[in-house]
Amino acid sequence: MTERTFSQALRRGLGSAIVELKNAGNTTAYRDVLLRCCLRDISYDWQSEGSRGHYLYDALLASGEPEYYERAIIEKSLSRCSDGLFYQLSAILYRFADDGSEDAKEALHSKYDYFASKKGRLRETPPVHEGFQWDEVVFHLLYLDGFSAFKRYAEDVGKILLRDSENRAMYDGWFDVRVKNVFGKKRVDAFLDRNYGRSAAIKALVDTLKIRSDGVNPFQAEAKRRKITIDDLLQIARGLAAEERPRLKMTGSIYRFAKKASDSEMRDLAHAALHEEHETVRALLLKPFGLKTTWSRPFPLDISPLMEYAWSENTLLAESAIDCLEAFKDKRIHDLAVQLLERKGLGSFALALLIRNYRKTDDALIAGLIGKSGVIPHHVQQDIGEIYCCHRSADALPILLHTYRRGECAFCRHYIVRAMHRCGGVPMKILKECLYDCYDETRDFAKRLIKRSSIHSEGDGMNVRQLS
Template identity: 25%
Template sequence: MDEAEFTSSLFKGLGRPHCYYQRHKDFPYREALLHACLYNPAYDHQIEGARTNYYWELLNITACNTDIRQNILEALRNPVEEMDIEQLFGFALNYARSGDTVARQLMYSLGAEYACAGSTVGAEQLVELDNIDAFLFIAEHRGRTNEAQPDFWDNDFLLKQIEKHLSAEKIQEQLKKAQQTNVFIARYFTLISSQDTARTLKPSLSQQPYEEIKRIILESQRRIASAVFYRWGKLASDDDIYRAAQDLLTLTDTKIIPLYLGMFCKRTFPFGLSPLLPLVWSNEERVASYAIRAVAMFHDSQVRALALQLIAAKHHTSDAIKLFIHNFQAGDELFLTEIFEQNIDDDDLHSLICSLIDVFEQNLTQSSQDLLIALYEQSPCSICRQHIVDCLVKLASLPDWIIDECQYDANEKIRLAVHQYCEAKQSQF
């Protein structure tokens, strides 16, 4: 494995670097490993999260943990843009657990700074280290903030961490005592309580009646995530969805049309396929994209024909592939493989792989194995890779080399799925 291959596998979070290091004593490419530890080059940080354990395992294999420790702690102390602070705190947690007093002190000093600044960075790792004592330490510093309406984290999540080590009764006893003796902790819980009440009283957008959704769309100046409209459309009453569909047919504002189309990406458009077809060819990117996704809800020969036309015209190819979800035919694997093998950049590649996964999750055949393995190799995202591995598990078609490296994948769910797959196969004999 050359450096480019090693780095690509490492950044994707594959278990391949682990297997490679197990076979080599010289442990090359340490600069790539250090970069990954500091920056976490995961495709999507928000969804994939920190990879502390994955990189930590590699550091321990190479026996270069001591050398890299100084770089990691210095980066945590003085981070530069794009460094993954949560991941760096995760490394500091591992060092502190092993008796590293410098790492422990750094976690507490920085945790206090972040808390006083209104941030929750490092709080989870501190609570993981010292349970309720660390929780109260962070609560005190959050209570010291002068912000009028501080943006608190979900304290229930942190308290659930503590419940692994203390009974609920013991936790409540200590929390009550701390509020009685520390004004800042008391203030923290007062603010938490008021925010929890506000969140409880405010229903989510996906549960609002159509008239309220319509008002929000027309009046809101903020961008609303498309997933909100997916959920709303899925949960809406038949009457509400019918009225939304009627209004969609009258719209001309290309900023609003995609929001309405999003309501029909998980719920079939009640007036049939025909009204949506002109929108599919729109020059407005979001209009065309959401229109294609709405059309994908239909099982119809017209939809399949449209998919072929869109792909031939190279018009929203990734979205067009979704049209095969309910319109797949035997042999489409070869056609879809040809599309996948075209040269495309990483962002287009990810969108294309997501669409192909959606197709094969609904239309899984033994003939799709080769393409699924190619998707596994090329996917930049460990979440997509998880879905691909799940498909191969359902086919009972996991090659031995994938089994070997998936034991060390950055995605813990992949490790578990492959472990269960191997156990199930062994139980058959």
């Protein structure tokens, strides 16, 4: 690999970067790239993919000189970091500490001490949420220090809650999800019960946990408010139309409406959207009919206007229309998708229309468009995975291989690998790379496939047609 291709593979979390380090006779040429990736958040979306810290530590081990990088990583972790970078760094430090590094363990303790010393006055301004970061440090210390790490954290948080019961230094569900998973519900509950009458701090913690567990979910609280009307939605949409990312800001109001709306009310909303003159407002009113939410419903009127909107120069309206059309299987939608892709390319978002309306003849068009893309946009990576997980095609492998190498999202790459398996098999070379992928489920999937008796060593020599 060149330094550039190694950097691209490492940033994308591909196992090929670690394979390269394992096979390279001299890894010093990759030092700058590897250190730079450790000190920056390289995840595409850490909330869906998870941290790439464990992956990067595997890369450090593969380099043969992990100690070369440790001091710089420690120093960076002790500074103020965004959440994604902090999770990445703390995972690397945990691995160093678990392998016996006292310096890395001391760094995690120093970070804990910093958060505890703030006595609840934690920074909560995106992208830095120090309460969550404190939780993350404790999570690693649970494995390094054992039950004593939990006892110390419970006392420290309890003291904060004694002074301010509404303080969010401790986040709902953390104990149930993490501490009880590590030590078991019985042991954790026994400690809290035993110390409830002995420690005012533990009592404050237990009482707060109970109040919060008995509380109403934010979405449920929203749903209990007065019923939102179509006129309300229109007013809100018109107020948001000129703002940045209006669709995201509209989500809460749309949820409140769609959750309680009858079929006739949804039909009335569809009519209101079709009669709205402002294109951005129309796009916002179409949001409940798209497939991007769990509470959406199919568009209840004739889809012809939506097909017209899909050509709109207003990107938000075109995308909303396509979201709505994704729910339908219809020859007209297939033809629309092909026309949009031919004229506007992958930026038209029309690839999503083929998830339900795919034909094998579409492979040539898709391959041509994918082959021209140096970097695969996230929505394209997602759509390619869905199309070929749903539809088998022996001709899809070159498309999937190109998307596998050029896509940025490790979560979506997992489905690309699954689609390869469905469409004729994953080349053994790719499977071996996947054993080191940054995404846990991809690694596990590769292990299962390699163990299967149907996979033979001659897969190494598979002749895979490449995209030009």
